[in-house]
Amino acid sequence: MPEAILEPELPIVDPHHHLWDRRAYVAEANEHPFVEAIRPAAVYLLDELMADTKSGHNVIATVFVECGAFYKADGPVELRPIGETEFVNGVAAMSASGLYGDFRACAGIVGRADLLLGDAVAPVLETHIKSGGGRFRGIRNSASFDADKDVLGPLNRVEAGLYRDATFREGFKRLAPLGLSFDAWLLEPQLPDVIDLARAFPDTTIVLDHVGTPLGRASYAGKLPERFPGWKANIQELAKSPNVVVKLGGLAMAFCNFPSFLAEPRAPSEQLAREWGPYIETCIEAFGPDRCMFESNFPVDMGSCSYATLWNAFKHIAKGASAAEKTALFSGTAKKVYRLEL
Template identity: 30%
Template sequence: MKVVDPHVHLWDLDAVALPWLMPAGEAYSGDNRRLPRRFLPADLIAQARADDIELLKLVNVEANPADPLAETRWLQTLADDGGFPQAIVAAIDFSQPDAAARLAAHAQSANLRGVRQILNVHADPRYDYVGRHYMTESAWRTQFGTLALLNLSFDLQIYPSQAPLAAELAARHPQIAFIVNHAGMCVDRDARGRREWRDGLRALAACANVSIKISGLAMFDHDWTVDSLRPYVLETIDAFGAARCMFASNFPIDGLHSSCGALWHAYADIVAGASSAERHALFVGNAERCYRI
């Protein structure tokens, strides 16, 4: 089974510090103390190969580093030496007055394709990442617009309650490609929460410049099965269509609750009835197109 993985977190804590892993502890996504100090392309490729998965290309998404530019430069060194990752999504904070200069510095790395700023806000402190509604801030929105000048995409990580505001942002910037992370992160899984998630998906999907990654589902479903993942996978594809969805592993985070092969084969089982062209798009083509690799 051949795949392009558009959401991986490579790291080496001796090279680039990740404050959230020093010291590690329990989080909603699992016990971070079980995560490795070093996770390199060879580690993921070996895991995948053992499960009969051929990883053709990888997209590294920033891992909330202490020094984002150091992370990007370290990743580019990996790519130059071994070919992986083929694309880099760097960390940025558009609330900083020098965000444009920081973007330009990241763009010196040949494999840079986009950036991410984690935007998740939630009333429950366990799920809240930033405690601040950046998308409502005028200075943040002004700096955000500089993305278009460098032809960079934006990895959008939000909760469903933030989807209407994110859809408005995407509509305001049709020239910027938005890529929603983790199937829109349906964290509140009661009837109201699932309805808010479904509505949010459709608000985002109404913008032609928005695509979505089906990933991170194990963060909210530690004892997942194919059947428990199925409604979230199919609802996402129903909202966006196979042409704007891509499967991703979110390793090593989702590796706390799954082997690499189990996850990829679960995705394949869920979409077994899709056409060969649709399956190619979901597992390979859409990631290549969205990240230009």
């Protein structure tokens, strides 16, 4: 039986979700818990997003984050990710028509450009901006890597040290002059890399995705408690860079491997709040509510819970916050960072 919705009037801007058609991917990918988690959402487009955002919470807008969806099939390789921005801008235009109510899907768009192009990435960034209908806000390049290939499974895509690479940084320096932010996804042992990046580029807004992705799978199985102090120390160090903000979520993913992941029956929001609370509370304490934003990371996080249950868990965690702090955590920080006019 679905849970009762907590604080149903509280406005939410969901700053991190995907849209995709992954039917071929889930049919062909090697077995891995990540694949099993997203298999029920092999197709996740506007209808599926609407079903989730209208499941009881007051979600007023969202931000789309790149996921390799609907790239162009031909043309220069570096320009193929423009297809994703064009597709998402079309979805945003559908939502902005008002035919679906006041909800604004994909009010902000975070796309992908290969920053390893160095200075040559500039025309790619400019094309994204032109293709985004005034909604394009930033770039994400994942640096997620671990020597244990079983941690990431099908998401083993880059080598170690991407954010420290000199050519990558030549591309990265092109972001701030264009008013673009950078979403950083990497794993907990790699947090020193984003600390160094933030210090090197103090004028670029960096958004740490998924609280830095604590690891509890493969060679890290059962080690979340012993690794927590090191993760916490790195989060506190990262928070010293005022250009960094953090997304509170992604803890329902396979890589964290909390007891709630793929559990049957599904874990209630109270259990999720207990499992995720120490990580989220540490981030809020280190960064402050004005530099933190709750995220759904859907449909990836459906491996642990429904969309409605996920936001209930966040509301349990934030129950002691003031009204102003809740506004920042659930909508205000996302509006500010992604420059959303709603």
